[in-house]
Amino acid sequence: QSALTQPASVSGSPGQSITISCTGTSSDIGGYNYVSWYQQHPGKVPKLLIYDVTNRPSGVSDRFSGSKSGNTASLTISGLQTEDEADYYCSSFSISSTRVLFGGGTELTVL
Amino acid sequence: QVQLQEWGPGLVKPSETLSLTCNVFGGSVTTDTYYWSWIRQPPGKGLEWIGYIHYTGSTNYNPSLKSRVTISADTSRNQFSLKLSSVTAADTAVYYCARAGLAVTTSRYWGQGTLVTVSS
Numbered sequence A: 001q002s003a004l005t006q007p008a009s010v011s012g013s014p015g016q017s018i019t020i021s022c023t024g025t026s027s028d029i030g031g032y033n034y035v036s037w038y039q040q041h042p043g044k045v046p047k048l049l050i051y052d053v054t055n056r057p058s059g060v061s062d063r064f065s066g067s068k069s070g071n072t073a074s075l076t077i078s079g080l081q082t083e084d085e086a087d088y089y090c091s092s093f094s095i096s097s098t099r100v101l102f103g104g105g106t107e108l109t110v111l
Numbered sequence B: 001q002v003q004l005q006e007w008g009p010g011l012v013k014p015s016e017t018l019s020l021t022c023n024v025f026g027g028s029v030t031t032d033t034y035y036w037s038w039i040r041q042p043p044g045k046g047l048e049w050i051g052y053i054h055y056t057g058s059t060n061y062n063p064s065l066k067s068r069v070t071i072s073a074d075t076s077r078n079q080f081s082l083k084l085s086s087v088t089a090a091d092t093a094v095y096y097c098a099r100a101g102l103a104v105t106t107s108r109y110w111g112q113g114t115l116v117t118v119s120s
Helices: none
Strands: A009-012 A018-023 A035-040 A047-050 A064-069 A072-077 A086-094 A099-102 A106-110 B003-007 B018-025 B035-041 B048-053 B059-061 B069-074 B079-084 B093-100 B107-110 B114-118
Touching (some): A009 A018, A018 A106, A035 A072, A047 A064, A072 A086, A099 B048, B018 B035, B018 B093, B018 B114, B035 B107, B048 B069, B048 B079, B048 B093
Antiparallel strands (some): A018 A072, A035 A047, A035 A086, A064 A072, A086 A106, B003 B018, B035 B048, B035 B093, B048 B059, B093 B114
């Protein structure tokens, strides 16, 4: 059982927007702005999409955006494309246990 | 462009020690603003953080693995290493090395990953 809770799967149609949630506690997501999101295609290396809740590394499409409210962080993908079909992981840092946390991952299907 | 490359045995026997090394190219492990991490992913499962090291020698490990994990750095060779003792089949995974920033959840650069299977 992962320390951060994500839905196991989400789906959407090309062109639509979807949001993936990541729920933690006040000791991790709720306590600091250290939330990252990763995209992983099958058999590939995870790719950093979002860091520090809302920031995108250079080269990442602006269709990807992050936000946070209380103990829940969210990743929104707008204008869904077939190549967005992948697994998505959130990550945060727990102040109470001083460890890096990952969510269990969310499989995105673009129908 | 920073590149990381893991290497080590792909097969380890139960109860033995898993040892992997990550070579860093295009950057220095002695850069003060980075932490050097190990992350693993069992087949078909999610990511699990193992731990990280700063070149000063400061380390931080996942409490669930802490009793079995050692991460070290060799600044002269610009590499860092992972040792995981007393392995079982549950330690079978793709092991990644990565560079994290001061916000240790932010890993922009990853190695390609290496599959380590624990089996007799």
